[in-house]
Amino acid sequence: MKYIYIETYGCSANQNNSEILKGLLTQSNYQITNNQDIADIIILNTCIVKGKTENKIKRRIQDLSKTKKLIVITGCMPETDAEQIKKLNPKALLLGVKHIKEITKLIKDYYEGNLDKEKQKEYLEKKDELKILLPKIPSNKLISITQISEGCLGNCTYCKTKLAKGHLNSYPLEDIVKSIENDLQSGAKEVWITSQDNTVYGIEKYKEPKLPELLKKILNLKHRFKLRLGMMNPNNLPQIINPLIQTYKNPKMYKFLHIPIQSADNKILKDMNRNYNIKSIQEIISKFKKEFPNITIATDIITGYPTESQKSHKNNLEFINTIKPDVFNLSKFSKHKGTKAEKLKELPIKTLNKRATELMSAHRKTALENKKKFLNQTLKVLVNKNLSNNLLEARDENYNIVLINGNKNLLGKILEVKIKGIGVHHLIGEII
16 A cells, blocks of 8 residues: 655645545545655645745755655646656656546556656646546545636736636536535535636536526535635626625625735736726625625735836725725736746836735735724634634634634534634634
């Protein structure tokens, strides 16, 4: 029996891919371990969204070239950086992000001496792969991470992920619902819907987005659970906003809205090829806040895009100070090979650092202000994670993190808590 250690970077879709890898490998009599030292095989499930993360992974790949263990690199990086990976670690095996289901076949080919250069190329070929209704071992049995599609319709100038994951491929609606029902029957209490852009689910097959229809079918499942809808790009959101808001009124839906704007400046949005303006973003958020005043708003901004002026930066600051997002994913612009923005002249690192500091400072201030309204309130929360001895993580209906003291017997329970303290990104609750 061989032991396998899996290291995961990046988004919830990547987390789900690692769960699937564990399921498939376990089914083929491999043993998953959390101890790298005893592993015979190390799998790195990579991410290329942020330059800082990408560089970290490449250093890790190079360091692992010194080990005698078998190294497998999967995720997005093999699709875009195969040659560089082979230079960093010539013995590493590459498994494309659209070949996750072939993990055991790749390892078998290697051990049987069948993995020559031509055979290795087959594991990087472009194709569609359905990552649904597969064996999986969740990192948290209470959470069902479910991918509904892969790829996207965008062509953002800075994005390397599109080069790896390609065009939109929506998974069959009934398969998604069946997969979630299986997870709920196995004890899941929380469902995460994830993809590169949930908004456009089904549009390439049906000429219109089918997200509201999908959500309705999931919410109709006869189980007690909460549903978190992940990232939705803004350009196609207006055409489904009314049915989506109606869906959010279902008590099973977390009141959580993740809209990555990337910039609050219209010129930069145009330069990025984002195909919307900041006014449309404000209108979307305003409509949701009108119906759900305490809704958690999450957004992403890339600071220091090469054409970003000081005025553009001030527009980003104004957006933070006006909209006051509760969750803010900030990235400093970094060049990615093969993207349109690769040829643009980068801003000085000093400018990037200064702007990033100012944006994060504004966010921390406004996010903390948002939390004050919850002080001394009584909230219902779902306990979904054991952080350490006697410390649990729970989520309220707006998907706020609520930290409470208690033992792991409370996992999966719905409790009433009184909020006694606040932080920038969490509340502190006391069980009633």
